[in-house]
Structures are given as C-alpha cells and as structure tokens.
Amino acid sequence: MSMNAVSKQPVATMLAPAVILIGVFIFVPMLLTIWLSFHQWSSQTGFNTAEFVGLRNYEDIFGPLSVGRDFKRAFTNTAIYTALSVVIILPLSVLLGLLVYQRRVRGGTFLRTVLFATYMVPMIAVALVWSKLYSPTEGPINQILAVIGIGEQPWLSSPDTALVSIVILNVWQQVGYFTVLAIAGLTQIPPSLYEAARIDGANAIQEFFGVTLPLLRRTLLFSAVIAVINAVQVFEPVALITQGGPAGATNVLTYHIRRVGIERAQGGIGSAMAVMLMLSLIVVIIALFAFARKGNEE
Amino acid sequence: MTGSTRRAPFRANQAGLSHYALIFAIIAISIVAAFPLVWMVLSSFKTPAESMQVPPVWIPKTPSLEAYSEVSGVINAGRSFTNSAIIATTTTLGILITSLMAGYAFAKYRFRGRNLVFALLISTMFLPPIVTLIPLYRMVNSMGLNASLVGVIVPNLANAFGIFLMRQFIAGVPDDLIDAARVDGASELRIVFSVVAPAVVPAIAALALFAFVFHWNTYLWPLTILQGNTDDYPIVLSLGRLLSYNRGAMNTGLVMAGATLAVLPPLVLFVFLQRFFVDSIVSTGVKG
Numbered sequence: 074m075s076m077n078a079v080s081k082q083p084v085a086t087m088l089a090p091a092v093i094l095i096g097v098f099i100f101v102p103m104l105l106t107i108w109l110s111f112h113q114w115s116s117q118t119g120f121n122t123a124e125f126v127g128l129r130n131y132e133d134i135f136g137p138l139s140v141g142r143d144f145k146r147a148f149t150n151t152a153i154y155t156a157l158s159v160v161i162i163l164p165l166s167v168l169l170g171l172l173v174y175q176r177r178v179r180g181g182t183f184l185r186t187v188l189f190a191t192y193m194v195p196m197i198a199v200a201l202v203w204s205k206l207y208s209p210t211e212g213p214i215n216q217i218l219a220v221i222g223i224g225e226q227p228w229l230s231s232p233d234t235a236l237v238s239i240v241i242l243n244v245w246q247q248v249g250y251f252t253v254l255a256i257a258g259l260t261q262i263p264p265s266l267y268e269a270a271r272i273d274g275a276n277a278i279q280e281f282f283g284v285t286l287p288l289l290r291r292t293l294l295f296s297a298v299i300a301v302i303n304a305v306q307v308f309e310p311v312a313l314i315t316q317g318g319p320a321g322a323t324n325v326l327t328y329h330i331r332r333v334g335i336e337r338a339q340g341g342i343g344s345a346m347a348v349m350l351m352l353s354l355i356v357v358i359i360a361l362f363a364f365a366r367k368g369n370e371e
Numbered sequence: 372m373t374g375s376t377r378r379a380p381f382r383a384n385q386a387g388l389s390h391y392a393l394i395f396a397i398i399a400i401s402i403v404a405a406f407p408l409v410w411m412v413l414s415s416f417k418t419p420a421e422s423m424q425v426p427p428v429w430i431p432k433t434p435s436l437e438a439y440s441e442v443s444g445v446i447n448a449g450r451s452f453t454n455s456a457i458i459a460t461t462t463t464l465g466i467l468i469t470s471l472m473a474g475y476a477f478a479k480y481r482f483r484g485r486n487l488v489f490a491l492l493i494s495t496m497f498l499p500p501i502v503t504l505i506p507l508y509r510m511v512n513s514m515g516l517n518a519s520l521v522g523v524i525v526p527n528l529a530n531a532f533g534i535f536l537m538r539q540f541i542a543g544v545p546d547d548l549i550d551a552a553r554v555d556g557a558s559e560l561r562i563v564f565s566v567v568a569p570a571v572v573p574a575i576a577a578l579a580l581f582a583f584v585f586h587w588n589t590y591l592w593p594l595t596i597l598q599g600n601t602d603d604y605p606i607v608l609s610l611g612r613l614l615s616y617n618r619g620a621m622n623t624g625l626v627m628a629g630a631t632l633a634v635l636p637p638l639v640l641f642v643f644l645q646r647f648f649v650d651s652i653v654s655t656g657v658k659g
Binding site for chain 2: 082083084086087088090091092094095098099100101102103105106109116119120169172175177178180181183184185186187188189190191193194195196197198199201202203205206211213216245249250253254256257260298302305306308309312313326327330331334335340343344347348350351354358
C-alpha cells in the first residue's frame, strides 16, 4: 500500500458507527451492570437514585433467605440445563454430521436441510408447538409412546422431568446448526490421513477415534463455547409455558434475572446475579480452552 | 467453503454400517426432526373438534382455515407482521452498513490499537444479552424510546458477528481494486459501498439473511422494552399472547395457526437461500 493510500485512511469515520453503537448499547450497560451490583437501586428510577451498599447484594444472593435460595436454584438449574445441552448436542452433531457428510447413500443434504430448518424457527413457536406435543393426555408424544407400550409421561408438568423436557426441545431446535459446524470441520480433514490409516489396517471405528475425532477438536471447542452461550440464554419456553415451575424446577437465570431486575425492579440484586452469570461463563470458557489445549499436548 | 468438493471418510467395501442401516437412519432422523413442524402445520388446519379427538386425528379430514381467521382476530396478525417486518428490515440494513464500514477498516487499514479494538468488539459476541438487559432497559427508557419500535431497533444496529464476517471476506478483496478506485478519486465511503460491497455479495447475502431471521425471531428485548404496548408487538410477541388461549386441546388449532404464520417468513427465506446460510457458518466456524 502506498503512502498516499495510508494517509487516506479515515479510520474514525469507518469505525464510528459500529464502535459508538456497540460501546453505548453493550459496553456501557455491561459496566453499569457491574457498578449497579454494588448498589441498591430500583430499575424504575434513574441511575442517580442508586445507593452504594458494598457487597450486600452478593451476600443476599448467596444467603439463606428466599433471595438466595431462588438464585442458587436458578444457578443450579442453568448449570444442569447447560451441561445436559452440551453433552447431548456435541456428540449428536458429530454423528449427524457424519451421516450428512458420507457419500455412500443419498439423502445427506436433505437431512441437513431438515435439521437446519428447525434452527430458523423462532423459539417462541418452538415453545408453543412443544407445549402441545408434551401435553400429558392428548399430546402426540405420549400417544406415540402409548402405541409402543410406554405409559403416560408428565413432561413439563412434573418437577422431575420439566427441565429435561426443555433441554430436549432446545436440542431439537439447535442441533442442525452444530451439525453444519461439524460438517465444516469434517471437510477440513485431509483425505490422505484416512488413506494412511487404512494402509495401517485401521477399521472404521479406529479411523473415527484415531483421525476424525482428534482433528475435530477445534470445531468441537468452538461448538462447545457457542452451545454454552446459547444454553444460558434459554428464556421463551420458561417464560411462556412453565413460568419457572413446577416448584422452581425450570427457573433458569435469564428468566430469573429479568423477573427480579425488571419485573420486581430490584435492579441491584438482578445486576449482582448478572455479574455472577458473566463470571461463571468466563470460567467455563477458560476451562473449555484449557481442556482442549491439554488434549492437544497429549 | 470446500463442503461440496472433498468427500472421503467412508468406502463401500469398508466394514461398518450397511447401506440399509444408513438409509434407515437418514429417513428415521429426518422424520423425527421434521415431525414437530409437520404436526404444527397439520394441526393448524384441524377443526377444534378434531383437535380434541382421542385417539388423535393426525391428518385433518376436512382441512379448515377456521383457526387462521380466528387467530387474526385474537392477535391482530397483520399489524404484528408489519411490526416484525419493520424491526427485521431496519435492523438488518443498519447491521449491513455498520458491519461493512467497520469490517473494511479492520481488513484494509493499518492503525494503532487495531487488534485491541477488534478483540474488544468481538468479545461482545460471547456476552449473553441478559447480562446487559437491566441497565439497557433503564438507558433506553431514559432516552424516551421505550414502548416504541425505535427502542426495539436502535440498540441492535451494529453487532460483532457482522463485523467479524465482513472483515473475513473483505480481507480477500484485492488491494489493487481499492487502490485503483482511490486513484480515480473515489472517497473511502464510496469505495466501501460501490467497490468493496459488490465484491463480497455472498457474504452480504449471508449476513442479511442471518440478521433478518435473528431479529424476526428475537423475543427477550422487544418483550422488555415494549412494556405491554401491544400495538407495536412483533409477531413473536403476539404469539406469546396466545398463551392465555393455550390451555387445553380446544385451542391447539388456533395456537398452531399462529405459530405457522410466525415460522413462515424465516423458513421460506431459508429454504430458498440455504446455501448462503450454510456457507457463512462454515467459513466463520472454521476460520474463527
């Protein structure tokens, strides 16, 4: 690039729209969340009414009273929900990716289309449809299970199964996206590695664990991070169908933080919860990267 | 991006799953994956009596549009559709403009702090919206933009994914092309929109599709900032109002008609433009 070209770089003009918008609507509120977490503040009033209370909000959300019990429950629910989602979605996406990617029989691309189409569906519609599918008496899922001799399942209406039921609908909606990521990873594996493995006499299963899986590590790391971030955002099925119930079984953080911080206007407490969510995410993501690096060195 | 060219892992003579097992797996999984949506559409054409029937009626015998005419009465579907279209289109346009400009700067300019600013912007991709929701709600309220479409749209006019995608693709645009336009006396803004943009059309299409579908579907922020102003509700929020009708099998048809309407625009876009979606995921996923 010539000097003339360098002098013609209106960096500020080009970056201003994006930087100002992201700065004002993401970075400023993020810093405010941290600041507010040390204050008592009603989110129905201006920031100037916030009153400094030190660590009291944090003591409250980890304390023995209902504020603390509800938060700890929501935190645990979110952790279980996230772990289950990731543990189901990742292996499933690789399996489905292999099915789409294989060339032995046709229909792979069709499968990809069907799987990915569900990812385009608004979560609110997913929630509505599944609330009917799960309906204990006339819902199609229990009707089909009855045909093969499995008795009526309570799904969303029992504290024992409600959270898992939401995990299942989440997996159904999202797995297509992660399948496409897995396919992308598969296309990056040089065919010569498979040929080498075959010359060494590897069978299909040895090939999968010796070649495919190790070379998908980067893709799986990326998928895991995205799956975690998506999972903590679960909101619509809870807000629409269960309202956090039954008996708090589906009270997850996004729903709980909004309910406390905005509907109950306890902006300080809600912000402290949001900070804990942010910190937990940072820890989880660092752990995932460390785990992937450790695998690399082995 | 190389998805359609290199295929390798399986060979016909290899031990493992037989052809029939593969075919069976593909068909079975496709049915399970498609079932909820197929059931949604079928149910939307059932009469209330058919929805109630046990054993269930899977395919309506006399397809009825009753539920569709009823749903437009309950939630003012036309108005909601217009609101969704305004939100999704305006937000998408904003994202395209801000992403093109920033993506161009990050791809083609050399300046101090470039990597730091880029990393900071990209880090917001990993921030769940709930973390900023409470103060953002207050801020937009204080700006007087609450309970309005403007309040829904303005905070989302730029995003990290768009900047990232544009930088990836603009980096591949030859410098010579840009320098030639400079020699011709074109301004930098002109270069972005009439030289660089035409060179990255597939990426723009992908970003436009993603942004449109995402903001058509998004629920949490409009719910929070519209504060019950149902006149400005996008279709996904109006669907939520069907909740009160969502008790018992009686209203299954109604709810499914509403859901079908809301699903249609993103699904139609996807079916026709699927290649762009898939390509952009592949490129950001792998290079990212």
